[in-house]
Amino acid sequence: MSESWERRFRREVKEMDAAIRGVLARRQSDEELRAALEALARRALFRSFTWLWGPALNTRDRVRFRPLILSCFSPSSLTAEGKWVNAWRGENAAALEAWLEDADRADDVELFRRLYAWKLSGLKPKELDAAWRQEVLRRTQAASTRAARHTALAKVDIGGGRLDEPTALALDALDAEAARPFILEHLPWRGPQERAPMWTTLRERALARGDAALASAVYRRLVDEPTWHRDALALAQSLQDPATLVRELEAHHPESPMPGAAELFVALAEARGRDVVPYLLGHLRAVFPRWGMLGRKNAKGLPELLTLARERGWEDVWGALLRTSATAETYDAEVRRLVKDTTTDVALTRRRLLQLAGAGGEWNFAGWGAAQVQPLTDATATALYARFPELVRGPFRMHVASGWRAAYPQLVQRALETTDEELLDYLASRAAMHLPSTEDARKWGPVLDALADHYEGLPKEGGAFARRAANALGALPAYAIWSFDALLEKNRLARLFFLRSDDHYLAEPQAVRDLLEAPQIHVQALAFRLLGRSSARARAVAAQNVDLLQATLLRPLHRRTRHAAFAALANAAAHDVETARVLLPRVRDAFALPDTRYPKESLVELLAQMLARWPQLRAPAEVPTVFGPPAEGGRA
Missing domain, CATH: 1.20.930 (Transcription Elongation Factor S-II; Chain A)
Incomplete structure (x- = not known):
């Protein structure tokens, strides 16, 4: 009978505890001890015993073992029984306290900060904030020089710590220059339901000494929506220079989401016209759809802002609003209205459509990213293709990416009728990676069959099929296929591309090279199998x-x-x-x-x-x- 994961976990925990204790108890040189611990550090559970080996290494030689301690440090604590515990209340509590005091005496900022945050993590949130603020103030008051105050604040600069105004005022009074970056780093956040008061006293003190940056940071973090609306409209009435107005509006723009941002933007636009457009363009993402009983709805004020921008000819504001802030239904309706408008000059209509094309926003992280794109309905995409086919092949291609929302059967049929190879290859790339579910099989079946029939009918001699299929596979995005075996089972077009065309690909060397250079790993694997x-x-x-x-x-x-x-x-x-x-x-x-x-x-x-x-x-x-x-x- 195989060992269960729970039994294996408990066994490995007990073995790690015994191994660490055995290494620490052995008589050996520092080099031998470090080599033995580095060997144990290759195992996953070693870090969870920092409470055991950390104080011992610090006592042995704080400097020699510091790199190992920092690289393997972890506040998660396991016992030999496999239980997660608060190590600051366990058998090594006194040793951990001595370790913390030793790091404090040596002014080892990095190590002290980790140990101190670890110690506080066992407290409840309110107790943690109160204890942390008290320690911040005590250490700053005890420091006699500015350098000492910088060191004291660096030691307690832990993530998650949030100041209150009395503590911030006391720090500012002790040493405004040293305390300023610390205060900025630990300003509290104002949540949607919070009623955190504005730090009026600190803000007025900062303004009095000319520290506009601190005053602006405090205001932007803590302002509530009614106060923001009132102050922004007052700026629009009192400041006549457009550049000064935009600069002050930026300095007063809140960091927290404000559901009524669109209503304020309408009022500002009506009061100052084009003067506020640079500010609006920089903050249109502050306008976002809301959820209602019947699904997503536009933010309050968005329809009025769209109408105002359209009437005044602010195509930049109008287009950015639709891409970033409107619902998909509103975006689709606006594209459809432009396509059906035959009275407006064609060049002007094309220019306005181009204002609507593209991603509304991007989020990029280590190794991956995401983009916000408004999808078109099949009817709107087909109408747009009938009048402006080059736009669907180009700027609007991302807006007709088939997926769980739509299969675009009408657009596929129209592209087949016109033999639009470029668009067909793109649509085939999106269809070939779709895994039809039972619910959408009726919608996706005709699309997959039509595309598969088209590619099967291409001439095999001369490399026509191989080039077109390689073009489609080369357009597959990386990491877009999650269940490859299920895809081959349920998607006829994927089977044609991946399983039934080996000889045709090999007959066209350029097609094989295109497969090798494709971003999708399954396409590259197809090329490896062919070669x-x-x-x-x-x-x-x-x-x-x-x-x-x-x-x-x-x-x-x-x-x-x-x-x-x-x-x-x-x-x-x-x-x-x-x-x-x-x-x-x-x-x-x-x-x-x-x-x-x-x-x-x-x-x-x-x-x-x-x-x-x-x-x-x-x-x-x-x-x-x-x-x-x-x-x-x-x-x-």
Whole structure:
């Protein structure tokens, strides 16, 4: 019977506790102790015993072991029984307190900050805030010089700490210059339901000494919506210079979301006209749809702001509002209205449509990003294509990306009738990655069948099918396919592209190269499988793409995909000796990779195949030594 995850977890926790205690109790040099702990640190549970090994290493040699402590430090604490505990109330509480005091005496800001935040994490939120503020004030008051005050504040500069106005006023009175960045970093946030008071006293004090930046930061963080509306309208009435007005409106714009932002923007636009447009364009994302009983609705004031911008010819404001702040229904209706308007000059209509095309916003993080795009309905997209086909192929292409919201059967049919290859390849790329569910099978079935019939009917001779299919697969976004096996089972177009066209791709080398350069890993895996086939054609095409294939030796790949890439590399090396000569150093370099999951045994097999095919490329150490019976008359 296999071990359950719970039993395995408890066993590994107990083993880690025993291993750490055994290493710490052993008589050894500091270098030996550090090597033993670094070996244990490769295991996941080591960090959760910081409460056990941290104080011991600090006592042994605070400086020598500091890099190890910081790199493996974790406030999560496990006992040998596998229970998560607050270590500051456990068996090592006194040792942790001594560790904290030692870091404080040594002015080790980074280590003290981590330990102090760890200690406070066991308190309730209100108790934590009160204890932290008291400690901030005590340390700042005890510091006798500005440098000491900077150090004291740096030690207690922990994430999540929020000041109140009395503490901020006391810090400002002690040393305004040293306290200013600390206050700015720890201003409280005003939530939608909070009634946090404005820090009027601190703000007035900052304004009196000319610190407009601090006053603005306090105002923007704590202002409520009625006060913001009143102050912004007062600025619009009192400041006549447009640049000064925009600058002051920016300094008063709140950091918290304000549901009534659109209503204020309408009032400002009516009061000052085009003068406030630079400010509006910078903050249109403050206007966002709201949820009602029947779904998403436009923000209050948005329809009035759209009408005002349209009537005054502010196409920049009008277009940005629709892209970023309107509901999809409002956006679609505006595009449809423009398309059906045949009385307006065509050039003007096209320009206004271009104002509506594109993403309304982007969020970019480490390794991935997301964009906000307003989708069009099938009817609107088809009408737009009938009048402005170049816009659908170009700027509006992202607005007709089929998915769970729409399959665009009418647009697909119209593109098939006009044989619009560029648009069809794009629509096929989106359809080929869609996994139809039971609910939308009726909607998606005709679309997938129509596109599959179209591509199956393309001429196979001359590479027409291969080029078009490669164009479609090359447009698949990275990470867009989550369940590849289920996709092949339920999507006829995906089966055609991925399973039923190998010979056609190989007949067109440029199509294979396009597959290798595609962003979607499943498309690249298709190319690896094609180039790894046992045929002279596959070997020749693989050799032509050795510049792309050699990079797979160093890329992070799934094990099955890497084996397919190895097969393609073996084919490329088997084609001619010069290709093998290029690949051989790259294969040898891959043995030095530290990835423990890298299939080095398969890499050895790849190297052996290359050297067996081209023995003249062997290094001296790779030449086999054959032992046999001694020569006649020689010694045994």
